[in-house]
Amino acid sequence: MFPGMPKLALFPRMRFTRQVLLLQIGVVVLVVGLGVALVAWLLRTTLTEQYGERALAIAKSVAADPVVIAGAAARQQGGPLQTRAQAVTKANEVLFVVITDDQGIRLAHPDPGSIGDRVSTSAKEALSGQDVVSAVQEGTLGLSVRSKTPIEQGDRVVGEVSVGFTVTELTGDVNRLIELTSLFAGGALLLGAGASALLNRRLRRVTHGLEPQELTELLYEREAVLHGIGEGVLALDAQQRVTVRNDEAERLLGTALPVGTPLAELDLSPRLQMAVAEGVPVDNLLAVAGNRVLVINSRAVRREERPLGTVLTFRDRTDLDTLTRELDGIRSLSDGLRAQRHEFANRLHTLSGLLQLGHHAEAEEYLQTLTETTGAxxxxxxxxxxxxxxxxxxxxxxxxxxxxxxxxxxxxxxxxxxxxxxxxxxxxxxxxxxxxxxxxxxxxxxxxxxxxxxxxxxxxxxxxxxxxxxxxxxxxxxxxxxxxxxxxxxxxxxxxxxxxxxxxxxxxxxxxxxxxxxxxxxxxxxxxxxxxxxxxxxxx
Structure with missing residues (x-):
């Protein structure tokens, strides 16, 4: 990056909705992938056990044959034992059927040249009288799933039978099951991706295409506007429940306004309740709240002809009413003083005229009358x-x-x-x-x-x-x-x-x-x- 060049110039920031979509698709892919891997492991383990049980059943059937028991006890190599082993191999489509004596020397083997040699894998457990199930081992015939069982004559172990299936056959079955599972996994992946795309579209529609940082800025701006103005603001939803209010609204109305509370449950002015119930715009409606006279304005909010609620604003007119009453009192006093001034001037003119005409007795009587009247x-x-x-x-x-x-x-x-x-x-x-x-x-x-x-x-x-x-x-x-x-x-x-x-x-x-x-x-x-x-x- 060049010095001074902003990072966004080379790597523009991805939209949040796209990040959510990619994250959801990634999670779906991860879950589906893990699910397929787990299913494949379970299928392979299950099939391995099934092949082992099948091999053990074949081995036990061979070990129970009287001819095999007698041949193993006599340590006869080839002959009837080889014939029986090849017949079982062909009939059950297995990789091999191997018969040994009590020393682990092969008495029957798919490869006649290997008869008389010691087995390539351990026969210790089988010769000790225990069954070996689902052992995946590498032998002279290759990697195979094999099971082993002892050949018993009375209470004595005279040999063991080993039956194996090729791993290639097991892998083919596993692959076929995995292919079938992958089809379902692919459908689940497409369904998850489609659901994620629909959710992403729903998110964009609900947020009106705004990014989280833009929503945060709107929240900060709303809080600043609500609590920064000198008027009370109260917003109600379409069911007349409180959704937004500021501190000034609670102060002016003299009551708490919990968000989510129906307006009818609040102790508010009947005039205010009626103004909201009528659903028509109200301008400069006077209402009483405590000792205050409030001026209320309300507006119904709609979006695409769908009612969203009502917004009310409150202004305190108590001080204005007090000043108005004081002004009315001063105006009344001024009018009274003006009338008294005119009346007093008229009386002085009358008294002056009486004195100028020399009617002193009448002037004295007039003054006496004025004095009595003024005292009332x-x-x-x-x-x-x-x-x-x-x-x-x-x-x-x-x-x-x-x-x-x-x-x-x-x-x-x-x-x-x-x-x-x-x-x-x-x-x-x-x-x-x-x-x-x-x-x-x-x-x-x-x-x-x-x-x-x-x-x-x-x-x-x-x-x-x-x-x-x-x-x-x-x-x-x-x-x-x-x-x-x-x-x-x-x-x-x-x-x-x-x-x-x-x-x-x-x-x-x-x-x-x-x-x-x-x-x-x-x-x-x-x-x-x-x-x-x-x-x-x-x-x-």
Whole structure:
């Protein structure tokens, strides 16, 4: 390789799917080859044993012949023994039948010239009275599979018979069996290679032709994108099971989102559940999760007209809603100040005109009237409420009610001597209940429009009751009044106040409910129970 030249220039990297295919084919070839070798060995061993057993059976039949026993005992060379040996050799198509005396001297042999010589292979075991089976030995007639058995006359061994088959015959049988086995092995090899090719094709289709390193990079990119953005992401499969989610989604929804869990089993907003169940794209849907207001967008994912699932994104709109409410309050205050400025200017002009015309008595009477009118301001809560947060909240709501020509009263039996431990939760519950009551009272037929709020401490539990002079809650809305998006207001973006109030109460193991829908002699009555929201010590 030349210096500085990259290795891939000369040896391009092979695709992973091709590597898998070659590896699978190699494994199949190796397994088939080992299988054929094992079968060949087993076949050769089995055939060798079979030829040995056959040779032993022939040898025993010869050794049991009385003529052979008598000839071996008399050590007669040739003659009847040679005739018998040649007849058995021809009849059984064996390589040789050799008969010896008790000293290993040949009495019968296929080669008459070898009669009288000592056998070329050991006859010790046979002459000691033992059978020799399947011995592959090299003799004067060549390599053969032979078996030997003793010739016994009474209790005395008088000789031995040796019968052998040529190895060439054994090898031919083995080769024929191996050829047949090889045909099956070849078919198995082709089948394995075809299955490997199909598996390789399936792998390419499942991975869309991507290499492992590309899949790894996609995984890293997905994790970086999921956990690097400021929005919550939740992906569901076609059966609405969680497949992908990031930490921001779990934080915003306030619950764990284990992968593989059906969406219906998760404690999520009913609005979110309905948005996914309908299967249609959703844009900027407002939903409540804990004390948060979330903006939800969902999109159905399809590939080749096959539904793959749904992807949802979440944005936290709680801070935006807080700023919006503060801006509305500032705008209302600005409008009020502007109106007061115009009114004050008009009064000054009137007073200036009276003084210029010399009507001093009328001017003094006019000033007295202005003083009395200006003093009719909203009264702050008395000593019934000790907590500064509650006092400030009630004072602000009283000012707001007075600006709209309504009255916000504190019930006579209200009594909260302790401090609030969670001002945000108290403000969420009380503020939303009072805002809804003021809206209902303003739309109601009764005048003057009024709202009465009752606050009562019971240990560390704060009880809240809010009743208005409005028309009451309509029958169709009573069962679903606390659901997200349910509101009597016509403008969009409403229907979250009561849901937020209930979520904040339940976060403290409390509850908010409609105690009396009203409609006849009075308006609706809402009640809240907030355990653990008060300190056990009184405010000094």
């Amino acid at each position: 301001r909203a009264e702050p809560p008395g000593d019934q409420i000790a907590d500064p947060y509650l006092r400030a909240l009630l004072a602000a709501k009283s000012e707001q009610a007075q600006e709209k020509g309504m009255e916000l009263r504190l019930a006579d039996d209200s009594w909260v001597p302790a401090a609030v431990t969670d001002p945000v939760a108290a403000g969420t519950v009380i503020g939303n209940l009072v805002d809804n009551a003021l809206h209902a009272a303003r739309l109601g037929p009764r005048r003057p429009a009024a709202v009465e709020i009752g606050l009562l401490a019971d240990g560390d539990t704060l009880h809240v009751s809010v009743v208005d002079s409005g028309p009451g809650v309509p029958e169709p809305l009573r069962e679903k009044l606390f659901d997200e998006g349910v509101s009597t207001k016509l403008a969009p973006g409403h229907g979250l106040g009561l849901a937020l109030a209930r979520q904040a109460a339940r976060a403290h193991d409390g509850e908010v409910w409609l105690a009396d829908p009203g409609g006849g002699a009075s308006g609706a009555l809402f009640v809240a129970k907030l355990p653990g929201l008060l300190s056990t010590l009184e405010v000094p």
